[in-house]
Amino acid sequence: MLGLLEHRDVALRAVSAACKLVSRRPQPPGLNDFRMHVVSAVGEAFNNIVLHSYAGRDDGVIEMEIRTDPDLITVELRDYGESFDLDAVATPDLDLLPESGLGIFIIKAFMSIRYRPGRPNVLTLSKSLANEPADSSARGNPSEGDS
Amino acid sequence: MTFSISINDAGVIRLSIEGELDAVTVSDLRSEIEKLLMRQIGRVEVDLTQLRMLDSSGVGALVSLYKQVRARGGEVVVLGLRDQPLAIFRLLRLDRVMVGAELKSPTPTAPSKHSS
Numbered sequence: 001m002l003g004l005l006e007h008r009d010v011a012l013r014a015v016s017a018a019c020k021l022v023s024r025r026p027q028p029p030g031l032n033d034f035r036m037h038v039v040s041a042v043g044e045a046f047n048n049i050v051l052h053s054y055a056g057r058d059d060g061v062i063e064m065e066i067r068t069d070p071d072l073i074t075v076e077l078r079d080y081g082e083s084f085d086l087d088a089v090a091t092p093d094l095d096l097l098p099e100s101g102l103g104i105f106i107i108k109a110f111m112s113i114r115y116r117p118g119r120p121n122v123l124t125l126s127k128s129l130a131n132e133p134a135d136s137s138a139r140g141n142p143s144e145g146d147s
Numbered sequence: 148m149t150f151s152i153s154i155n156d157a158g159v160i161r162l163s164i165e166g167e168l169d170a171v172t173v174s175d176l177r178s179e180i181e182k183l184l185m186r187q188i189g190r191v192e193v194d195l196t197q198l199r200m201l202d203s204s205g206v207g208a209l210v211s212l213y214k215q216v217r218a219r220g221g222e223v224v225v226l227g228l229r230d231q232p233l234a235i236f237r238l239l240r241l242d243r244v245m246v247g248a249e250l251k252s253p254t255p256t257a258p259s260k261h262s263s
Binding site: 097110 | 167169170171200202203204206207210211213214230231234235238239240241244
């Protein structure tokens, strides 16, 4: 798909649907949080590619591959724009209420992340449903990442 | 995303945001917030009951609103958080500074409706 923010919704709908395939049970414990976290992380990754890797270009391409295994989802995003250094992204000081620089933090909190710069740049995000506690939204407990 | 702004008799501004507040839609909200900040600000209630999706761009707009209103001596309270937006608020620890204890019923007003 083209690397446009307007196409992000399509990508996230596919990711959300794929989250249901990681378990044979229709509504396993933790699935709601699992799906919210995966969709949030992939959305931020998509934003980063559009806004930073392609930086305003409207002809960039994002290739997305979703793999599901029992209790595991892996989302691979490939782009042909500028590479970035994941390790150079500082952890935001949340006490200062930052208004930007939160995308990578959200991704890392919600999913495991690997990045291989090159052509294409390959960002691989994965998350295990087995590590997910029962849905925190129902209990009112804070959500925590698994990476 | 759609949003509406209403002001009750006590001067409390209620900003209700529905749908998705993200990198695609946030610019519409930011421009409306700029207009909002031109008036005298006391209390701003941000009703997110109908918000389905919030990303870091949307968070940036809400935090900006919070900081600017606070700088003018006002207060911002976020109401009605649930599901994915609540998960983002908790992760970023925004629930400690911006979230109201309960969703209060808005005073009937004639809201202006916007959509994108």
